[in-house]
Amino acid sequence: SNLITENRDLESIISTAAFRTTGYRPVSNGFAVLTEIEWFLKSSGLSGSNFRLFSMILGGWEISEGIIFRVRSILGMGSETVPAYRMFGVGGLGSVSGHRYKIQSGSTMEQVNLELVFTEEFTQKGFLFKMFYDGGRAYSPSTQPAKLLQGAGFGFGTSKKYGLGI
Numbered sequence: 001s002n003l004i005t006e007n008r009d010l011e012s013i014i015s016t017a018a019f020r021t022t023g024y025r026p027v028s029n030g031f032a033v034l035t036e037i038e039w040f041l042k043s044s045g046l047s048g049s050n051f052r053l054f055s056m057i058l059g060g061w062e063i064s065e066g067i068i069f070r071v072r073s074i075l076g077m078g079s080e081t082v083p084a085y086r087m088f089g090v091g092g093l094g095s096v097s098g099h100r101y102k103i104q105s106g107s108t109m110e111q112v113n114l115e116l117v118f119t120e121e122f123t124q125k126g127f128l129f130k131m132f133y134d135g136g137r138a139y140s141p142s143t144q145p146a147k148l149l150q151g152a153g154f155g156f157g158t159s160k161k162y163g164l165g166i
Contacts (some may be wrong), residue, residue: 020134026157027119032058037150043137052078052086052107066139069115076109079139081099090138091149098151104138106146111136120159130155161166 016036024030033056040050057073076088088109089095089102095111117130131154139146 007110012038012040014092024058026058026070027117028060029062030058030060038086042088050079050081052076054081054088066119068117068119070113071115072113072115074109074111074112074136076138078107080142082107088138090136094137095133095134096149097153098150099149102138104149105145106138106140106143108141109136109138127156128159135163 006157014036015038016034018032020032020035021030024032034053037093039054040052049124054076055074057071059071061069063069078086078088087105087107089105090109091099091103092101095102111134113132113134115132116155117128119128120126123129132152134151135148137146137148
């Protein structure tokens, strides 16, 4: 008996690979990649095609002193039999701003977030300013590809050691 495929108390197996450049932080120069694959065992066993793949690429480039260009790209795909609670969702804060939380969902997703950040060193006022553009969509291949959601705006805040306090 194979413990992994016979024991139905095990729902999934997740494998993650992550990489980042030395000293990577969200508000500096650097590059990071996170890729995760998940196999769902409850319905098909390990040999089935019931899977979910997620990949995120983050980059930051200091264009000039105190001005950082940041990009985040997320791609996701999975079998259409992935459990509903593991479907991808797009929309809302941290995804595509200006839209309802997870207004679109499905087994496939594409998302990009672009930001131009003027740090506290640039403003010299103890706050930072950023402009952003978000775009993305989520859908299942058996349906029409969803309309591209888009959002743009600006924000004020302070920087923290490992991120933005916006």
